[in-house]
Amino acid sequence: MNMRNELKPRDAGTPYCAVGELDDYDASVMAFGGGTVVVGFGLGSISLTRAATAELVKHLIAALEAGGDQ
Secondary structure, three states: OOOOOEEEEOOOOOOEEEEEEEOOEEEEEEEOHHHOEEEEEOOEEEEEOHHHHHHHHHHHHHHHHHHOOO
């Protein structure tokens, strides 16, 4: 598998948008008014509030640090 991992900011008429690939899957991160963040992977996506997004990021970073270098 050719793991190309890159998201690039794009002007999509929203406060923030980045699109690209993560582990060979189409991926996107978009922010909308009111603090909603939508994270998409392939055909699926999740919509999170600001607080839920912050909690998810906190645990993703903790998992990365616990996993060590690879």
